[in-house]
Amino acid sequence: MINCGRFILAGIAFVASVVFSFVISYWLLILAGIACVYVAAQWFVIRCRVYELTTERIRIRTGIVNRRTDEMELYRVQDITLLEPLGERLFGLGTIHITTSDDSTPNLWIEAIRGASDLREELRKSVEACRDQKRVRVTEVE
16 A cells, blocks of 8 residues: 555556557566566565564564664653545555654654554553653653
8 A cells, every 4th residue: 555656657667668568679678577576676665564562662673685673662652643544544544653752763654554543542552551660751841
């Protein structure tokens, strides 16, 4: 869902290059191959992204060849926003935007996931429990 627009454009490029390869030159089939490789790479990037919610932190693992793991402590969460655009709602998906006080990850996006509303509630409860456990309170100054 995240790469839908890219996949459509790559599909158009693939079909156009195959059709025009018969008319202009067979070298245009290289463009079709590039479109296929691009779609596969984008699909693998999404498939290799893993979000893990524990009682104290959110762990994000990304990467196909080189893996990267980022962790964010839950007590640093300032705000959790649930976004459900029409395109995602049609497929039962949603996006969660988390604003934090963490310097390395001030904004975290968990995109196009099933059960986003339930996850947001679970995340909110975990944040409060973690703050209570660590005796941390967030104060807002205007």
